[in-house]
Amino acid sequence: MPQTSTTSILFFFVFVSATLVITYWAAKRTKTTEHFYAAGRSITGFQNGLALAGDYMSAASFLGIAGLVALNGFDGLIYSTGWLVGWPIILFLIAEPLRNLGKYTFTDVVAYRLQQKPVRVAAAIGTMAVVLTYLIAQMVGSGTLIKLLFGIPYVWAEIIVGGVMIMYVLFGGMIATTWVQIIKACLLLGGAVAMALIVLSKFGFNPINLFAQAAKEGCDPTAAAGSQMFCYGGKVLEPGTKVVTGAWDAVSLGLALMFGTAGLPHILMRFYTVPNAKAARVSVMWATIWIGGFYLITFILGFGSMVLVGQKNILAAGGGGNMAAPLLANVIAGEVFFGFICAVAFATILAVVAGLTLAGAGALSHDLWVNVVRGGHAPQHEQMIAARAASLILGVCAVLLGIVFQGQNVAYMVGLTFSIAASANFPALVLSVFWRKFTTWGAVCSILFGAIGTLVLIYCGPTIQFDLLGPKAAAAGSPKEVVDAANAAIAAYKADIMAKWWYFPLKNPCIYTMTGSFLIGIVVSLLAPERAAQEGFNEVERRAVLGEPKGAAAE
Amino acid sequence: MHDHEQRLHAISAHRWRIAFVLSAIMLAAYYGFILLVAADVGVIQEMVRAGKSIPAAGLGDQITLGMRLSDGLSVGVLLGALVIVFAWVLTIIYTRWANGVYDREIEELSHLAR
Numbered sequence: 001m002p003q004t005s006t007t008s009i010l011f012f013f014v015f016v017s018a019t020l021v022i023t024y025w026a027a028k029r030t031k032t033t034e035h036f037y038a039a040g041r042s043i044t045g046f047q048n049g050l051a052l053a054g055d056y057m058s059a060a061s062f063l064g065i066a067g068l069v070a071l072n073g074f075d076g077l078i079y080s081t082g083w084l085v086g087w088p089i090i091l092f093l094i095a096e097p098l099r100n101l102g103k104y105t106f107t108d109v110v111a112y113r114l115q116q117k118p119v120r121v122a123a124a125i126g127t128m129a130v131v132l133t134y135l136i137a138q139m140v141g142s143g144t145l146i147k148l149l150f151g152i153p154y155v156w157a158e159i160i161v162g163g164v165m166i167m168y169v170l171f172g173g174m175i176a177t178t179w180v181q182i183i184k185a186c187l188l189l190g191g192a193v194a195m196a197l198i199v200l201s202k203f204g205f206n207p208i209n210l211f212a213q214a215a216k217e218g219c220d221p222t223a224a225a226g227s228q229m230f231c232y233g234g235k236v237l238e239p240g241t242k243v244v245t246g247a248w249d250a251v252s253l254g255l256a257l258m259f260g261t262a263g264l265p266h267i268l269m270r271f272y273t274v275p276n277a278k279a280a281r282v283s284v285m286w287a288t289i290w291i292g293g294f295y296l297i298t299f300i301l302g303f304g305s306m307v308l309v310g311q312k313n314i315l316a317a318g319g320g321g322n323m324a325a326p327l328l329a330n331v332i333a334g335e336v337f338f339g340f341i342c343a344v345a346f347a348t349i350l351a352v353v354a355g356l357t358l359a360g361a362g363a364l365s366h367d368l369w370v371n372v373v374r375g376g377h378a379p380q381h382e383q384m385i386a387a388r389a390a391s392l393i394l395g396v397c398a399v400l401l402g403i404v405f406q407g408q409n410v411a412y413m414v415g416l417t418f419s420i421a422a423s424a425n426f427p428a429l430v431l432s433v434f435w436r437k438f439t440t441w442g443a444v445c446s447i448l449f450g451a452i453g454t455l456v457l458i459y460c461g462p463t464i465q466f467d468l469l470g471p472k473a474a475a476a477g478s479p480k481e482v483v484d485a486a487n488a489a490i491a492a493y494k495a496d497i498m499a500k501w502w503y504f505p506l507k508n509p510c511i512y513t514m515t516g517s518f519l520i521g522i523v524v525s526l527l528a529p530e531r532a533a534q535e536g537f538n539e540v541e542r543r544a545v546l547g548e549p550k551g552a553a554a555e
Numbered sequence: 556m557h558d559h560e561q562r563l564h565a566i567s568a569h570r571w572r573i574a575f576v577l578s579a580i581m582l583a584a585y586y587g588f589i590l591l592v593a594a595d596v597g598v599i600q601e602m603v604r605a606g607k608s609i610p611a612a613g614l615g616d617q618i619t620l621g622m623r624l625s626d627g628l629s630v631g632v633l634l635g636a637l638v639i640v641f642a643w644v645l646t647i648i649y650t651r652w653a654n655g656v657y658d659r660e661i662e663e664l665s666h667l668a669r
Contacts, residue, residue: 074620077635078592085585085638088645092574092581096653212627215613235613237629238621239595246600247593254589258582278654285650292639299636545567546665 008150008339015187015347016164022179026172033383036173037104037362038272043178045279049286052270054181055355056083056261056287057188057294059141059322059348060414065295066328067321069302070314073214073236076302078244080295082254086261087291091284094262097433097544099271099280105362106268106425110432113536114440116376120367122444126424127265127363129451130417131356131394132401134264137413138356139402142349145322149342154406161350162399168354169361169391174273177354184344184351189294191344195325196297198332199304207300211237214303236306249507253415256510260418263425266359277547301325308332357394364390412463415508416454423513424450431521433544436537438521439530446521450513457509460502466494559664566660570653577645588638591619592631 030036043051061083069076102108107123139158146157168176203209214236244250261267271280305314305328317323326345330338365386370378378386424447431438431446458464471489478486497503506512595618614621620631 074629074631074635077632078589081585081588081635081638084642085581088581088642088649089578091646091649092578208625208627210627211632212625215627237623237627237632238613238615238618239592239631240599244592244596247597250589250593250596251586254586258585278658281650281653285646288646289643292643296636296639541567542563545563545570545661 006339007336008342011340011343012150012346015183015343016350019176019180019183019350020164020167022183023168023172023176026176026179029175030171030173032380033104033366033387035175036384036387037269037358037366039174039178041273041275043273043279045274045282046286047178047182048270048274048279048283050185050290051178051181051273052267052283052287053290053294054183054185054188054351055266055270056291057185057348058138058352059145059345060137061295062188062192062298062348063145063322063325063345064414065298066302066305066325067314067323069299070305070309070324071311071321072240073303073306074238075240075244077299078239078250078253079257080299082257083261084288084292084295086258087284087288089258090262090267091281091288094268094429094433095271095280095284096277097540098268098429099274099277100544100547101433101540102272104269104272104366105359106265106429107363107367110428110443111371112432113533113540114432114438114443114530117372118440118444120371122447123425123428124363124367124372126420126428126447126451127367128360129424129455130263130265130421131360131363132397133413133420134417135353135356135360135394135398136401136405137410137417138349138353139398140405140408140410141322142346142353143402143406145349146346148317148323149326149345155403158399158402161353162395162402165350165354165357165398166392166395168350169357169395170388173387174358177351177358178270178273180351180354184347185290187344188348189290191329191341192294192297192301195329195332195337195341196300196304199300199308199328202308202332207303210300210303210307213307236303244507246506248511252506252508252511255514256415256419256422256508259422259426259514260510261421263421263429264417265363265421265425266355268425268429269359269362270355301328304328304332353398357391357398360394361387361390364394408468412458412467412507415463416458419458419508419510419513420451420454422450422510423454423517424448427514427517427521431518431525433540435522435525436534437525437529439525439528439533441528441530442521442523442525445524446517449520450517453513453516454509457504457506457513460504461507461509462505463507465497465503466490470494470497563664566657566664570657573649573652577649581642581645584641585638588634591634594618595620595631 029040034040065076065079068079098106098109101112105127107120107127110123111119139161142161143154143157146152146161147154152160168180200207200210203213244253271283274280274283302324305324308331309324309327314321314324314327317327326338326341329341365383369386369390370376370383427450428443428447432443470493471486473486473490598618599614616622620629620634622630624630624633
């Protein structure tokens, strides 16, 4: 693996300075909460489409999917497609009522005609569960990655990411965050396209030639006996059992990826930055185009690194496949390009954690402080102080969580995040917009069930019980007795856990928790009808179509 | 005023119908793909359970998504890419319709109301 040169540090330095200049500019424009949370509703549809793509294309999707494809081939496509198809659903069902009914957070929509306090507390719990799990996944991933890319110690990497991110959010609010997302999206898309073009140029600009080459490579004769790892061959173009362990797991993961996107608070929050529903639609259209294109490109990058870098070298670089894309950059275009891609990966992480922190700050200050503690009546300057204090607290929390979870395998946390988002946030949001009889307690029970149910079932499932808590396999190259003993211990442990009454067999519980969350919301609402909520629905319907009455926006 | 309220309802109901139909189409396309994956994974698991090893060349025609259209192109890869392209087409169609036809109707209605 190439030693990280001064080039990547230089590129990164340029990115950070440019974004900090923007933050300074944005800070002068951030006077009210409308600026802080919603960028003064001044972002155009096209810009917001890029920013949405920037918010969504995390290091997990850039480095993660490229690595997944490089090591497993086809299975990476399950993630790529799942992560994309949520977007049309957001456009058709969510974007418009969300923009027209809400102010700063998606909780505004859920609580619109229900009792404010209980709903806001529950929704803030749902939001924080998503934000914190996603932050942990991003922060731990970033620390490990930056250590690999730049050779900076883990703790310092966390502090740098946290520090820069806090600057963006604390001073520049949504305006700075939006521009960071836009710049990052352009860099990421540009870098990925350039890489894909260079890769394809080696295969006559026909991706099918690349896939054929990948399928032709036989088993690596030097691979350890019994290890299928380096034996890619024709299997790379077919489904395997690495990403999903069974049929139900595939369906459940699909649900989580698809509907989780429509329940991510930092994504939903972006719809308030555009002036109207028209611009909101345009922004989802562009986001879908960018993100879909990006995933198609990532697929090519994954296969490209499989063929040009080789699976062995990818694994040897560490990071569980995450280094596939940067290594590919080095192989095809040398060290300067490698430095550039590393810097882009770093920028990607920074932008995503900034968006998450802002969404979390919205839940803490707008939902909890202003609307629950202060009953919706707090002067503007107090709201701003609350918003900034919440950002600072969350930023520091992110750094601390990143340090606490150092060395943990947090890959499952991305799946967990989407599962909670799909189970806790999405059902309540949909029911509150579409169902007249939805009640306060229906919403509260549905959100809490979704959040807690997902956490419990993940804990009782194979990911935590086997992969995290179970005995580890013997190190590669151990003598046969050691390997056999370790395998026997694993088998015994698995049999023991699987016999327990609480064992939950799916890696991803979304199929149960999301359905359960909808059912609980409906049953509780039917058992205890709420007159006021039903009467308020006419107003919801009206405003979801027409938007905010003119003149009321000035508040 | 009553009339205006009714027309508003009719237009909004029309938009929701279109939105639901498009969502259902997207869901069907994606779930068609995922169910094929799930079925293939089921076949693979069955083979593993029966103690058969999976050849390095892949299962090819034995599973749905493994079928080769050419050397480098399996049905699975093609369908996966098509799901993404399909999502593009649906969002573009809807956005053009909603920002054109639908918004114009709503606009006219709010003028009438005033």
